[in-house]
Amino acid sequence: MKRGKLMILAALAFAALATASWLSYPPARAAAPPPPPPEKTSNKWVPILTLGSSLDVGMAQVTGSKYQVKTVKAVAQLETDYKDMARIRILVPIGTKHVTKRLRRVPAVSVTGIGDYTIKK
Amino acid sequence: MRWKTAMRSWAAPVLALALAAGVGSGAAVAGPFDGILGKGLKVAGIGFLVKQFGPGINRVINKVLFQHGVEYKGATKVVPIISVGNGAQIGAAQVQGEKTRIKKVRYVGQLELRLGRIRGKSLIPVHSITPGKKGSFSRVTGTGVTAIIDFKI
Numbered sequence: 187m188k189r190g191k192l193m194i195l196a197a198l199a200f201a202a203l204a205t206a207s208w209l210s211y212p213p214a215r216a217a218a219p220p221p222p223p224p225e226k227t228s229n230k231w232v233p234i235l236t237l238g239s240s241l242d243v244g245m246a247q248v249t250g251s252k253y254q255v256k257t258v259k260a261v262a263q264l265e266t267d268y269k270d271m272a273r274i275r276i277l278v279p280i281g282t283k284h285v286t287k288r289l290r291r292v293p294a295v296s297v298t299g300i301g302d303y304t305i306k307k
Numbered sequence: 308m309r310w311k312t313a314m315r316s317w318a319a320p321v322l323a324l325a326l327a328a329g330v331g332s333g334a335a336v337a338g339p340f341d342g343i344l345g346k347g348l349k350v351a352g353i354g355f356l357v358k359q360f361g362p363g364i365n366r367v368i369n370k371v372l373f374q375h376g377v378e379y380k381g382a383t384k385v386v387p388i389i390s391v392g393n394g395a396q397i398g399a400a401q402v403q404g405e406k407t408r409i410k411k412v413r414y415v416g417q418l419e420l421r422l423g424r425i426r427g428k429s430l431i432p433v434h435s436i437t438p439g440k441k442g443s444f445s446r447v448t449g450t451g452v453t454a455i456i457d458f459k460i
Contacts (some may be wrong), residue, residue: 225405227449242426249402249451273396276372280350293381296403296451297430304424 228252232279234302238265244302248279250295257281258292263300346460350397353458354387357399361385368401370455382406388457389436392419393426398457402432404450411447417455 215245236242246261260283264276277293282288357364365385381403400415401433412432420427430452435443 225449227405249449251449257315270459272398273455277455279451294404296453298432298451299430300426300428302426304426 200226225251228299229257230255230258231262232258234261234263234300235301236263236265238263239267240304241306242302242304244300246277246297246301247299248295249298250279250292254292254294258295259283261297262289309357349458350389350448350460353397357385357387361399364399365401372454382409383453384409384412386414386432388415388417388452388455390419390457392417393421395460396457397460398455400430400452400457401454402450403453404432404447408447408449412450415452416444 189291192297193230196270227249229247231245231247232291234242234244234246236244242263246263248255258279258281260280262278262280264278266274268274277295278289279292280289282290311332341343360385365383368385369383374421383401383403385401387401388396388398388400396417400408400417402412402415404412411434412431416431416433416436417431418431432447432450432452433444435444435445
């Protein structure tokens with residue numbers, strides 16, 4: 187009689203152990219790591235050259251991550267108008283002075299202000 | 308099959324831009340968008356189209372820039388832009404910056420000034436433009452503009 191009870195207890199314990207991992211599926215996830223602190227940003231004024239519907243030169247304020255802003259040398263702006271009704275402008279912060287070779291766009295940097303002078307309309 | 312998927316990904320934003328251009332072109336000819344009500348409708352219409360098709364327009368801009376070798380690999384987003392100063396314009400602006408900051412940007416405000424051949428522009432990505440709302444008109448620092456398409460109101 188005692189032996190029979192022990193056998194039942196052992197079988198129950200085995201069953202509990204075998205199903206424990208299955209019951210706890212999906213496994214508890216580890217707590218998500220806290221988001222990284224926002225990167226330090228900075229501003230800088232660089233020369234801007236506008237090409238397209240007019241030729242303009244001036245200065246542009248670029249903003250972005252502190253490290254990337256340091257590498258910006260100038261901003262190239264491509265501008266086009268359609269019948270004085272629609273305007274399309276693309277602003278490209280570049281990190282090379284030799285713009286004739288290749289435009290190397292600086293990532294994580296964008297434009298927040300422009301002041302320029304129209305040379306040719 | 309591939310061209311069908313490509314068409315689907317391009318068609319919606321291109322159609323949205325074409326619609327916006329169509330609504331925007333109402334200013335050039337005498338038509339239904341001349342009055343105050345029409346102008347209000349144009350602002351609301353273009354704003355709605357940009358809000359709805361922003362992600363698609365963003366993809367199109369990124370693909371066009373990629374084809375010209377000046378693509379940006381990072382977080383970008385297209386939001387409505389409202390320009391005041393040298394007339395009034397409404398359209399779409401592509402903003403870029405850190406992902407967490409970009410999520411906060413809802414609109415871009417542009418202040419334009421022109422004095423003869425000299426012009427000045429200030430591009431301000433903001434949380435909201437609802438008057439009286441907390442944080443309204445406050446600048447989202449660390450973000451800026453990389454492309455603009457706008458139409459005269």
